Each structure stands twice: as structure tokens, then as C-alpha cells.
Amino acid sequence: MLYFRMILMMLVNLYTSRVVLNALGVENFGIYNVVGGIVVMFSFLQGATTTATQRFLNYELGTTDGKNLLKVFSSSIEVHIFIGLICVCIAESIGLWIVCHKLSIPIESRDASIWVYHFSVFTFFINMINAPYNAAIIAHEKMGVYAYIAIVEVIMKLLVACSLVYFLFDKLILYAALLFIVALIIHIVYLFYCRICFCECKFKFYWDFTFIKKFFSFSSWMLMGSLASLLSTQGVNILLNIFFGPLVNAARGVACQVQAAVNSFALNFMVAVNPQIVKSYSQQKLDYMYHLVFASSKFSFFLLFIISIPLLINTDLILTLWLKNIPEYAVLFTRLALIDILFQVLNIPIGVISQASGKVRNYQLIMALFFSLIFVISYIAFEKGAPAYSTFLIAIFCTVLGTIGRILVLKKMIDFPVLIYLKKVVFPVIIIFLFSLPVLFLSDIYWNIKSSLSAILFFSLLIVSLFSYLIWKIGLSSSERFFFIQKLQQIKNR
Template sequence: MSEFSTNKRVAKNTLFLYFRMILIMLVTLYTSRVVLAELGIKDYGIYNVVGGVVMMFSFLNNCMSSATQRFMTFELGKGDMQKLRNVFAASLNIHIFIALIIVILAETIGLWFVNEKLVISHDRIFAANWVYQFSILTFCVNIIQVPYNAVLIAHEKMSIYAYISILEVLLKLGIVYLLAIVSSDKLIVYGILVFIVQLIIRCIYQAYCKRHYEESKFKLFWNKDLYKQMSSFAGWNLFGSVAWLLRDQGLNIVLNLFFGPAINAARGIASQVSNAVMGFISNFQVALNPQITKNYATGRILEMEKLSYMGIKFSFLLLFIMAFPICLNIDYILHLWLVEVPDYTALFIILIMIDSLVGNLFGVPLMTSLSATGNIKNYQIVVSSIILCILPAGYMALRLGYDAASVFYISIVFTFISGIARFLYCRKQIGYSLKKMMRNVFLPIAGVIVISLPFPIFMKFFWFTESSLSNFISLCSVSVIFTITVSWFIGLKRNERQTLVAVIKNKIHKK
């Protein structure tokens, strides 16, 4: 497959996913506003922290999820259909087993932690336990869905992936409507409705994959070598999953222990905004990742490296174009969006955005590259150990009397250090070039940042000083247009601009 054909396919799949993401983002922002208003800051914080306890057990699923993606895409790239069937059967059996293990852990250790350690008022502990039980069920449904998602992504069938996700957000709109009209305990009702939506989506994924892809059939299957190979890969991913889990959900629980549910509401809102924005980036990465793995499977290392650098640069620029105007107008956005804004929300959003930008400098394309090799032991030990430092460092900062934002500053520092380590392993194991990374990624990105920041900031503090809708729209327009223009001429190479123009023209002519 030629470079243009590869880029065209990535761009086409990205367009499907962006169509999905725009709708998801709008619905997510709207539903977050209504859910926060209906539940209140206290119950919204309880839902986030209780759900976070369930997510503490997600490390078992996350490690197998990446293993499933890697092995299915790799075998599809090599064209071995029998091995592909075996990989799917093995992964589905393993995910069912993982779901059972998580139920056991959640109903013992997790249940004790919710009732004995979390800061939840006595009058809401009953509702919190109901939410916890349905969070477990929701999570188990999502676990068993992973192999079917992997099939669609491996086949690069992003249109179906997008359509099903659109149905999911429409069902979540239904949750908002029902939440507004029910008279029962809204926190409990919300937990039940989220579970029902996930169950419906899981059934649709399974039905579609069974009908269109012959490998996606359940069967009791045993192959010692394959299970050993997948388990070894997943085992080292387990270390990485635990590290990221402790960084995200562990910090959420630590914040609860020091500041109570209100701070979890602020972090929950910040995470909603960050996830909505990061969804745009992940869509591009989801479309790109199969091509990186398939290039490695067929021995096309130079094309793999080029795609990885393109993915990093595009991901960063897309995130920067969206994050900059949001951070610039964050106070106005929050007061326009939410009925009641929890303390710290604006600062949390800005810091999470910065952390995401730093992470994207050495992000998913490099992780995918290392995963494609199957040799991740040393990489996971080093990088995950760095990430693991965030939780104890954050805890110590809070114990020493620093404010809640200190944990995010600490996270940014360790995210940067772990990213450098990740690239060094790509250089050592695959042969990625620091010189190419500097020329293709760091220098264009640095140029975009240095040129883009001053003018909109000047406009913010010396021209659009008053908080009004007209100033908000004007400032967003100025910052977005200016940043896109700089990214187009400074961030992108000539051939990258030509490829994008060709893809857009092709889509227009097809219509």
C-alpha cells in the first residue's frame, strides 16, 4: 500500500470518527450539565468517586484490551485467518474470566473500601451502594465488549464503530430526559440507566460482528502457546495499566480523603471536558494505530516510523487548537455551561489539558509502535515505574499542606519524564531517530506554540476584557483561526498539506 493510500485511509476513517465525536462531545457537555444539576454537586461527586473504585479493578481489563488489539491487528496484517479466529476466541474467553475476577474483587475489597474508607455522608451510603453494584455490572459488560471492538478496529471499519457510538450518545440523552422526570432517588436511577445503555450497545456490537466477521465466534478454545504469548504480553501491560489506574483513579480517591466529595465533583467536570476534547485526538489515533501495527507485521519500519511521527504531530496540533481557546475562556464557559460550578474546576481543566498536551508529545503512536514489537517487558517496567511515582508524590504533597491542584502539577512533571523514556525505548528497540523526531515533531510544534500564544492572549487581556457572549465568540474565533493558520504553514510540511487537500477534494467529488 502506497504512503498516499495509507494516509488517505487513515484520513477517511478519521472523518467517520470525527463525525461521531462532534455529536458525542455536544451530548456529553449537555448531559454533564443536566446530570450535575439534577444530582447536585454532592451526589455527582459520589457517583464519580464510587465509579472510580470500580475502575480501580480495570487494570485487569486494560492489559488484555491492548493485547487483543495488538494480536488481532497483527494477524490481520499477516493475513492468517485461522490464527485470527483463534486469537479472538482466546481473547473472549480471557475477558469473560477477567469479568468474573473483577466481580469477586469488587464485591470483597471494593465493597469494604466504599463503606469503610470513602468520605460519604451516612444518609447517602445506601444510594452509593446501589450505584456501586450497577457500576460493577456496567464495567463487566464493557469488558466482554472489548474483543468485538477490537474486531471492528482491526478491520478499520470505523463507520460502523462511529454509528454505534452515535446510538450510544442518543440513548444517553434519553437518560437525561428520564432523570429529569423521575421522582425516585436520582443517583440510583442514574446508575441503573447507565448500565442498561451499555448492555444494549454491547448486544449490538456482538450481533454486528457475528454477522459480518467469521472470526468473531465464541468457542471454548485452548492453545497453550497462544494463551502463553497473549498472557505474557498482557502481563507486562498489567504493570502499565496499574500505573495509569493509580495515577487517575488513585488521585481521585486521595483527593476525596483530603477534601471530600465536592472536590471529586470538580475533578469529574474537568475530566468530562478533557475526555470530550481528547476524544477528537483518540479518534485520529484509533484510525492510525492499525496501520502502524500492520506496517511492523510486514516489515515496513520506515513507513511505521513516519506514521508515528505524523500521528504525534497531528494529535498535538489538534489538541492544542481545541485546548487553547477553552483554557483562554474557561471561566466564561463554565458559568455558561453549568448551573453551579464546583470550586477548583477551572484550574483543574487547565492543568489536565496541559498534562494531556505533554503526554501527546510522546503519546499513543509510540506506545503502539512498542506494542507492535511484542517486546514490552523492559519498557513497561521503566515507564510504569515513573508513572507510579505520581500517586505517592501527590499524597505527600497533600499531607504537607499543599492545595488540591498540586497533584496535577506533579502529574505533568512525571508525564514528561515518562514520555522521554518511552521515546528512548522506541529508539533502542525499533531504531527510531532522535534527529527525525526533532525535525518532524518537536521543531514544528515549538514553532506553532511560540507564534500562536501571544496574539490571542494579548486580545484576551487588552481587548476582550469583559465577560460577554460576543467577546467569547470573537476571542474563540480569533484564537482558533490564528492557531489553525499557524499550524497549517508552520506545523505541517508541504506534502502533508497536499495530502490533506487531496483527501478533502476526493470526499467533495464523491458527494
């Protein structure tokens, strides 16, 4: 269900981006990305508290009694409302000042950008208080319901995008306002479903100081990592706006849309795996937990790799088919963003171990260090006259170093089996990645010789088949191949 949701969402989101880009125009699309990005900067709070809520709910569900579920959920609601209100106050003061006085926005679009900002703030608050309900559905592993609601949401966003062409009102303001309405409707759906199906989701006021302290202790370290991650994304987006203008923001916006669509394959896989990892830790089934982590790390990488290879060699063609107007630099930005996400995906499963243990301080510190370096080095590079694409190269370099740092921290923190991880995950991944380099190089030569659509499609299919075979023979162990064969037989016999 998660993959059906993801594939549909990816297709609809890509088409929606095309519709929105054409309806708003390249400049307004860039303005929406950078102005909305100011509000997204506050999402590091939402991400940290949502992760904390999911962790504590999963942990309680993994215990035998689960008597604290109501307390955990109600307390998390209170925390999310409290933090959400603080964020709104900061956003409507400091954030609004940045929009009005620091961003490079054409004068004729200033008023519209301010309205877009206000609606983005309201949308953020709705999503903030919705997070505990979302976490409850995932903790209970109701993936079908999670998928259905997400499908409804993405279809509503598509209808919003398509409706823009029928209104004479300022399209930039209208788009932001309609997205706020969509967020409100989805929140109501989540609220009613959780209240009906989960007994702990019937809110009751608690003020358990011990739990609140534990919750904020966990969240505060998660906030540090999330804030640093934000610097490497939205912070860099602002730097690009200041140094290069909104047209480069539009190109980066396109690259990030493709990156997010591809990354959703791994994230959907981990949505299903994460609750089991945390529950396994709470039950002290460590062997099973490491099995899940190693398998999900490798599977996530190979899944993204198979998807990314044809995108990397056909980026120009795909963006041409997808968008009528391709922003300058979008092709190069997209390719570099795809390479970066391939390295990032290895960090997702091992990060869940840190969250499951509750020992997140050192892990989040190492995350914060390398995410912050992306922003700092990019700023220095831009000051020295480096081109806009250099920030993607910096991000790839810091991602690789950051992965090494995280593994070493986990080794010291919970005696993470580094050698087994290297043998089962890192070495197979490196071998497959190294095989891809000459193929990508030869594909560029091939395009220079012959670049008809049929030839491109045939060559892409050939490359995907080749790497699928290499992953099957080299990337997967014999037990993993046997596992897949068993699953295919089960599907066939249904």
C-alpha cells in the first residue's frame, strides 16, 4: 500500500509541479519556493517532535502492557500545540522581516509574496498539530489508511494546481490559500479517524513533568540535527537567492522535486520498517533489529540506485517531457541532487537505532556538524565566486564524511557491529556504485552519437537490466535472494 501510494503521489506531484510552474511562471515559481522555504525552516521543530512522538508510541506499543499510551499521545498533542504557537510568533516577526527586507523579490510581487508567506505559516501550524495523529497511525502500522489519506491529499493538491488557470485572481496568493485549505481538511480526516480507531487518541489533559522532561530531552537533540539539516537545504536556498537570484531558486526547486520523488521510495520502505526496529529494541531483540537495519539499508540504496540510473543519463529528456519551461541549471542540479540522495539513504536506517535507544545526543551532534558544514562552506564558496552548482558537490562530500562519523558514534554508543555492517551493506553498495561510473561515462558518448527517443529508451532499459542482474548476483547475499524467491512464489500462489 505504501508503494502504491508513493508511485501515485510521485506521478501526481511531478505533473502538479509542471502545472504549477506553467501557471505561475518561472519567476513566481522561484518566489514561492524561496518564500515558502522561510516557513519550511521551522519544520525542523515539527520533524523533531514528530520523530519523538513516533519513538515513544512505538516503544510503548512494543512493551507488554502499553499502559502509558494515552499519556504519551495526549502529552505530545500539548507539546505540538505549544511549539506550534511559538513558531507562529517567530515566523510572523523575524521570518516576516526576512521576507520583506532580505529576499531578492521583484517589487511588483512583494505584496503577493507576503500573502503567500502568511498562508504558508498557517499551513505549517495545521501540519504541526496534525503530527501526533500521523505518528499514531504509523505506530499502529495501519499503512493502508496512511496510504489512502495521502492519496486523497495529493489528488486534492492536483485539483488545486489545475484550478489555477481558471481564476483571474493573483495565482501566487490563490495557490498558497488553497494549499492551506487542503491541509485543514486532511487534519480533520486524521483527527476523526484516530479518535474512532485508537483508544489513546481521545485527548485528555495531562501534565506529567517526568514524561515532558524526557520528551523535550529527546526532542531537543533531534532539533539540533533537524536545524542543521535545515541549514543545508533552506539555508542554502536563501544563499542561492541572495547570490544568484530567484531563477536559480527555480532550478533548485525542480531538482529538489525530483530528489524528493526518488527519495520517497526509500522513505516509504522505512515507514514500514521503523516501527519494527523500535519495537525490537524495546523487546531487546537486538539480532532481529540489526537484521532489519542492514537489510533495509541495502534494499533502500539498491532501490534508489535502479531508479536513479535512468534518471541520471536521461535528465535532459525527462525534464523536457515533464516541464515545458526548464529553468537554467535545472539539469545539472538534478543530477547532482540524485547522487547526493544515494549517499544520504544509507543514513536513514542507522539513525533509527539511535532513536530507538533514546541515546541521541552524540549522534545528533555529528549530524549537526556535517549539515552545518554544507551551509558554511557553501557561503564561503559563493563569497569567493564559486558557481551555484558547487553547493551540491559540497553536500555530497559532507554526506559521505557524515556517514562515517555516524557509524563511529554508534559503535561507541551501543557497540554497533561496524565490521558486519561494512561486510553486509557498505562493500556491496560500493561495488555496484563503482560499476556504474564507466556506464554513465559511456552513456554520454552514446548520446553524442545517437539520441533518438527509441534509442534512449532501449539503452536505458538495457542499463537497468544490467544493474538489476549485478545487484542480484553481487549486491544480495544468497539468503536475501532466497527470501525474494520465496516472496515471489507466495505472490504467485495467491
